[in-house]
Amino acid sequence: MNREIGNNRTENKNRVKSLQAKTDRGEATRQKLLTAAEEIFGTKGFHRASIVEITLKAGVAQGTFYLYFQSKDKIFEELVRELNHSLRCEISHAVSEVKSRQEAEEIGFGVFFAFIKEHRNLYRIVQEIQFVNEDLYKWYYTQFAEGYIEGLEKAMAAGEFRYLDPETVAYAFIGVAEFLGMRWVLWEKEDVPPKTLNTALKLIMEGVLPRK
Amino acid sequence: MNREIGNNRTENKNRVKSLQAKTDRGEATRQKLLTAAEEIFGTKGFHRASIVEITLKAGVAQGTFYLYFQSKDKIFEELVRELNHSLRCEISHAVSEVKSRQEAEEIGFGVFFAFIKEHRNLYRIVQEIQFVNEDLYKWYYTQFAEGYIEGLEKAMAAGEFRYLDPETVAYAFIGVAEFLGMRWVLWEKEDVPPKTLNTALKLIMEGVLPRK
């Protein structure tokens, strides 16, 4: 499944390109549409958003939309794939030069919070994709989990982390990040306070039980 | 905010009742509608569900719907409040006779997973409420967090848990539960495997770092 959905992205882009958008002008329009869509979808959600609105904001005619995207669903899906890609890139890049796995978690959480602050809109989009394309929703989190699991396994093998089923740990950590991000970044529209970030890290590293 | 949203529920019910002379027949119809709505909303999501479908399943006329609920949004919101109420009741009841806070977490997670397995439909509804009534979405999690925080504070005061910002811990734990529930109960349509549950508990209790 992952493969397919992942590849769809490129295929899709290529197919569209082969039909149109061979010029810079076309590519610019495409970008205008994506940007507009990101904002509208993020603000009003998928269902309350309308194509008219998107094209209005993009400053193009309604029909132009369909030169670049097959449907409302498709542009939405593309946005999700982009978000997934960007976020994973940012995290893996930031984490790449880290010394310990513990530090990696710290950096990773930080980048994640920064990202959703920056892309507040796109972030909400992910939440709604499950009602539009459930497979893509699963794919979204599976992608993250896979990368996470890999890192965890290395850390466990190296003795940095004790052995705990990596998939469980991965989803648990993602859950922690998502809910703290939701609570502070999305609801409060601020940064996650340092205290909270520290607490979260202490929690996942050492748990809530008192250390003896 | 909480107050208002919480009260809406009762107000709503009362208003309708006062209009309808509280007949049993009326109350039965109301219940039929709620039950039908639960299934339809849960299956197809809020936007794809239609009032006709709900009334059809409930076996009443279209117009009848508006005798009991002001709008599509409102019945949806009521369902969310019901879900919130039931789940919190079940958990607090199950947890009430527990000896340690640690055991409370264990029981709590278990009950939560069982609940979403049972109410898979209603559970999906919560995910979608954020696009219909964002305040209610916040209310939903705030309610949980509040109860959770209270329990955590007691445990910390008693020295069962070490002191960590309780709100952070509460949202983190909720995040863990939600994502494991999503991954195993909703995606696999099975129980959360015991191994996963154990791993999760170990994780939140003692963290991933090796114990010295």
Add this chain to the structure above:
Amino acid sequence: MNREIGNNRTENKNRVKSLQAKTDRGEATRQKLLTAAEEIFGTKGFHRASIVEITLKAGVAQGTFYLYFQSKDKIFEELVRELNHSLRCEISHAVSEVKSRQEAEEIGFGVFFAFIKEHRNLYRIVQEIQFVNEDLYKWYYTQFAEGYIEGLEKAMAAGEFRYLDPETVAYAFIGVAEFLGMRWVLWEKEDVPPKTLNTALKLIMEGVLPRK
């Protein structure tokens, strides 16, 4: 009416030519478009066919279409005129060396069936023209009828056929040919069986009443 419509054809061509300096390259493009249009219109019908599709199949840009044809309607009409022309040419040519009028009918029916088998696509086009340009539709059949009437009158004058209102006979014969062609060639996608052809000829020559 006939005159005008008939002339439109040439006028149209000439006008375009005069704009386009009659280059061979231009004429080739024009032909590519006509050929593509014939296939697309024939396959999907006028309304379901699209200009993009035609230009795609012709291997030219969308805009190019309008260099050679004024509109979707016009190319469709031109196709009809071409069909009319070809079919009448084929028939009159085949019939030209015939000895009796009776034989002419035989040959004529045969050529007609062969033609629609060959040009199944173009043939369907004629059926649809009535909803695009009713005059042209009438023109199409009037052209046939006129030729037919002429031949019939000669045969009647010569005593080969008895005298019956020639226009009625002409339309009746055309109707017979069309319906047998529809039934066997278009529906069965085969030749009209010899038995059917013979039956038809017997029928129009001698009727259904028993010969005394």
Add this chain to the structure above:
Amino acid sequence: MNREIGNNRTENKNRVKSLQAKTDRGEATRQKLLTAAEEIFGTKGFHRASIVEITLKAGVAQGTFYLYFQSKDKIFEELVRELNHSLRCEISHAVSEVKSRQEAEEIGFGVFFAFIKEHRNLYRIVQEIQFVNEDLYKWYYTQFAEGYIEGLEKAMAAGEFRYLDPETVAYAFIGVAEFLGMRWVLWEKEDVPPKTLNTALKLIMEGVLPRK
């Protein structure tokens, strides 16, 4: 095929009825829509007709249309089935009390011409159905042919008509009727002149060859 398409009619009607239209009011609306549709489709053809136009003429809201018909296609198809039914009923009724098969043809042709004069609109509809639902188009003529064949076989068995492949004769006769109807009723918007009708009958009875 015939069965299915034929039955669809009743099924369709019933299905719709079960959803709505249980009252006289509903049935009246349904009729208003059918009547309006008959006129609009007949005048402008299927593709150029629009639902708005139909509902406007029927004096109902756009949405009302979809209470009674599933789609633009479906109402069109229903109209065709109705036409087919009515016409066959009228003919078979008129022909039922006839003494000879020859007289039956005479009456049949007459009723047919009268019918298309009366239902000029509906008649054009049939021509276009082939581009909307090809099976239904075939069904339309197959229905006629079947009835026709039956009558012809009887006449041939009785020696009233000589033996000629009945299916061929049926389609040929239908073709004659259609083309004369087209030429005089539809194009001239008048009755088929008696002369023409007589000529046609003579032709199909005795052919064009001189009687010896």
Add this chain to the structure above:
DNA sequence: CATGAATGAGGCTTCATTCAT
């Protein structure tokens, strides 16, 4: 209390045609 027919705004999408390059 209940019905269900009717409403009408609004959404997505298609496509013939134009025009700057």
Add this chain to the structure above:
DNA sequence: GATGAATGAAGCCTCATTCAT
């Protein structure tokens, strides 16, 4: 001559909601 991106009108259909009975 040719291109192909852009246009925007128009079409079909859905559905939450109302209201006369």
